[in-house]
Amino acid sequence: MLKQIEGSRAVAEAVALCRPEVICAYPISPQTHIVEGLGEMVKRGALAPCEFINVESEFAAMSVAIGASAAGARAYTATASQGLLFMAEAVFNASGLGLPIVMTVANRAIGAPINIWNDHTDAMSQRDCGWIQLFAETNQEALDLHIQAFRLGEELSLPVMVCMDGFILTHAYERVDMPTQAQVDAYLPPYVPRQSLDPAEPVSIGAMVGPEAFMEVRYLAHVKQMRALELIPGWAEEFRRAFGRDSGGLLHSYRTEDAELVIVALGSVLGTIKDTVDAMRERGVRIGVLGITCFRPWPQEAVRAALAQAKQVLVLEKSLAVGLGGIVSNNVRTSYAGAAQAVRTVIAGLGGRPISRASLERVFAQALDGTLDPVTFLDLDRGLVERALAREREARRSGPIAENILRDLGVVGARIS
Amino acid sequence: MTAVPAVAYTPQSYKSEVKPVWCPGCGDYSVLSAVTKALAKLELPPEQVAVVSGIGCSSRIPAYTNCYGFHGVHGRALAAATGLKVARPDLTVIAAGGDGDGYSIGGNHFLHACRRNVDMTYIVMDNRVYGMTKGQPSPTTEPDWDSKLSPHGTGLREFHPLVIALASGANFIARAFAGDPNGCADLIVQAIRTPGFSFVEVLSPCVTFRPEQREWKTMAHPAAVAPTDDPARAARRLMTDDGFNIGILYAGNRAPYRSAQAARVSPAELEKEFAL
Numbered sequence: 001m002l003k004q005i006e007g008s009r010a011v012a013e014a015v016a017l018c019r020p021e022v023i024c025a026y027p028i029s030p031q032t033h034i035v036e037g038l039g040e041m042v043k044r045g046a047l048a049p050c051e052f053i054n055v056e057s058e059f060a061a062m063s064v065a066i067g068a069s070a071a072g073a074r075a076y077t078a079t080a081s082q083g084l085l086f087m088a089e090a091v092f093n094a095s096g097l098g099l100p101i102v103m104t105v106a107n108r109a110i111g112a113p114i115n116i117w118n119d120h121t122d123a124m125s126q127r128d129c130g131w132i133q134l135f136a137e138t139n140q141e142a143l144d145l146h147i148q149a150f151r152l153g154e155e156l157s158l159p160v161m162v163c164m165d166g167f168i169l170t171h172a173y174e175r176v177d178m179p180t181q182a183q184v185d186a187y188l189p190p191y192v193p194r195q196s197l198d199p200a201e202p203v204s205i206g207a208m209v210g211p212e213a214f215m216e217v218r219y220l221a222h223v224k225q226m227r228a229l230e231l232i233p234g235w236a237e238e239f240r241r242a243f244g245r246d247s248g249g250l251l252h253s254y255r256t257e258d259a260e261l262v263i264v265a266l267g268s269v270l271g272t273i274k275d276t277v278d279a280m281r282e283r284g285v286r287i288g289v290l291g292i293t294c295f296r297p298w299p300q301e302a303v304r305a306a307l308a309q310a311k312q313v314l315v316l317e318k319s320l321a322v323g324l325g326g327i328v329s330n331n332v333r334t335s336y337a338g339a340a341q342a343v344r345t346v347i348a349g350l351g352g353r354p355i356s357r358a359s360l361e362r363v364f365a366q367a368l369d370g371t372l373d374p375v376t377f378l379d380l381d382r383g384l385v386e387r388a389l390a391r392e393r394e395a396r397r398s399g400p401i402a403e404n405i406l407r408d409l410g411v412v413g414a415r416i417s
Numbered sequence: 418m419t420a421v422p423a424v425a426y427t428p429q430s431y432k433s434e435v436k437p438v439w440c441p442g443c444g445d446y447s448v449l450s451a452v453t454k455a456l457a458k459l460e461l462p463p464e465q466v467a468v469v470s471g472i473g474c475s476s477r478i479p480a481y482t483n484c485y486g487f488h489g490v491h492g493r494a495l496a497a498a499t500g501l502k503v504a505r506p507d508l509t510v511i512a513a514g515g516d517g518d519g520y521s522i523g524g525n526h527f528l529h530a531c532r533r534n535v536d537m538t539y540i541v542m543d544n545r546v547y548g549m550t551k552g553q554p555s556p557t558t559e560p561d562w563d564s565k566l567s568p569h570g571t572g573l574r575e576f577h578p579l580v581i582a583l584a585s586g587a588n589f590i591a592r593a594f595a596g597d598p599n600g601c602a603d604l605i606v607q608a609i610r611t612p613g614f615s616f617v618e619v620l621s622p623c624v625t626f627r628p629e630q631r632e633w634k635t636m637a638h639p640a641a642v643a644p645t646d647d648p649a650r651a652a653r654r655l656m657t658d659d660g661f662n663i664g665i666l667y668a669g670n671r672a673p674y675r676s677a678q679a680a681r682v683s684p685a686e687l688e689k690e691f692a693l
Binding site: 043054057 | 488549554571
């Protein structure tokens with residue numbers, strides 16, 4: 001059924017269609033509308049039987065979800081940014097225990113400085129924690145990925161994080177095709193846990209494991225993720241047959257057929273990139289796009305195949321490995337058969353900095369004519385940076401960087417005497 | 418030695434030029450006013466005061482003062498304030514924030530800050546709601562308060578911050594009302610003057626998401642009894658009062674946490690101890 005609704009609402013309705021049994025709710029921007037949407041459905045009685053728990057923190061949200069999942073319930077929570085970092089210990093715990101919790105991450109920057117706007121730093125900080133990580137390009141895909149996430153997680157007994165860009169997707173009203181309950185029920189069978197707290201067959205979950213077996217348990221987590229790589233394309237195909245649209249899968253190529261330059265990215269920025277690529281294609285530029293939907297497990301072979309004919313690769317990413325450069329680009333380098341130097345990193349959109357077509361076109365053109373630096377910060381204000389560096393050279397006690405820069409910009413009128 | 422000219426501090430001396438972004442009618446404006454009045458009364462130089470907060474509407478308060486400000490992460494105001502105070506015992510430290518920050522995500526630190534009894538004042542602007550994320554239930558929210566995130570109410574008993582502070586070892590416990598900034602300022606003065614961990618819970622209405630809290634002005638009333646230093650009597654009082662008793666409700670005599678002093682053992686003595 002076609003609906004014109006907010007992205008958060010679409011996700012809340014999709015999660016409801018998956019018949020969650022325990023939902024842990026804690027507010028944090030830009031995720032709050034999702035759990036509020038579920039709360040409204042609980043109030044209407046549209047979600048029974050489902051325990052809707054107001055928890056005291058994100059750490060509690062994930063911990064309650066762990067308990068619920070260990071008891072055999074289908075558990076869901078949603079968070080963003082600082083909330084994801086606050087629950088990080090429990091996030092690792094969930095994957096280590098193999099509990100198929102599904103969590104939405106409404107991607108947002110991490111402080112300090114405090115920032116509520118979108119980038120991918122939150123999800124990237126947890127990329128190696130053992131969760132499957134899927135990135136949605138549109139609200140339709142965000143909705144669909146949740147349905148796939150429950151199926152995938154429960155089949156493999158692994159938690160799944162569905163990442164959607166905060167505000168850009170969560171707060172955007174878009175047309176989505178909402179499946180029916182019957183469609184979802186046919187695609188997503190009831191949850192049969194691999195492990196469960198069952199009085200008839202008592203087990204203890206969470207054993208301490210020493211050097212004699214720890215590596216084997218971790219290796220098996222890796223094996224499970226590799227198994228996901230084999231299963232995801234088939235399930236995306238099954239999803240396409242059942243729901244009539246391409247959603248999910250490992251990755252999506254766009255106009256790469258004869259592309260010399262391929263732009264790789266995750267999430268909603270793919271839309272802007274495709275528009276830019278379309279405009280450049282009209283002028284005869286051989287350029288294409290590779291969108292990564294499944295970031296963990298990393299689709300090594302699929303990326304390699306998708307980039308096989310590319311002479312140059314530009315990875316546009318909304319996160320920064322401080323002291324290194326790109327995160328996604330370093331993953332891409334492992335899958336690119338050509339020279340590592342041909343994979344360039346463009347860091348963009350940190351803390352919600354807009355990514356414009358004009359700026360994209362500029363760096364794409366630079367990549368094509370070979371003048372793009374190995375690591376570029378899109379639309380970085382060099383003047384501001386130089387002033388801050390000069391201040392630090394001039395005085396040992398140069399003060400807090402963020403506040404000084406805001407003062408340079410005239411954004412804050414703090415008293416200076 | 419040149420004489421230091423006497424500075425006349427006024428509440429304005431403690432206000433920054435940053436304009437608060439709180440909603441019109443928010444109780445937090447009065448708390449900001451009360452804090453600056455209290456500091457003026459105590460004649461503390463602004464640079465001798467540190468205001469530390471976490472996340473939330475009320476946690477924006479450091480930026481609105483002219484004191485040293487520290488805006489930390491959600492729930493960690495007290496932990497950061499503890500670090501600040503033990504590193505600089507000469508400073509007057511005020512931790513401030515809301516009920517979500519202090520009692521929920523930071524609830525653990527609240528217990529241990531009371532227990533540790535470091536000399537600081539903790540001001541909680543309690544409006545029984547998460548305001549910054551636009552109206553979700555906090556630990557002090559009434560169990561039947563219906564919201565998008567609490568369908569038909571949470572059904573959970575409210576957190577009793579003052580009782581918990583007492584049980585955890587806070588040395589000074591007061592309740593103030595934002596509707597009376599002068600009275601609130603007096604309580605903050607007493608809280609700062611009292612050594613150890615002083616806790617001031619301020620009923621600070623959220624007119625946007627809890628408009629019914631406008632009625633608090635008819636409900637707040639001065640505590641009918643004098644402050645006590647008897648924890649048992651205070652416990653009974655705090656467990657049974659109507660939640661609108663304004664005043665100092667407990668003032669104890671616990672010795673505050675003592676910061677590390679100069680080394681008691683000289684390096685020469687230490688060396689002797691480890692000599693083979």
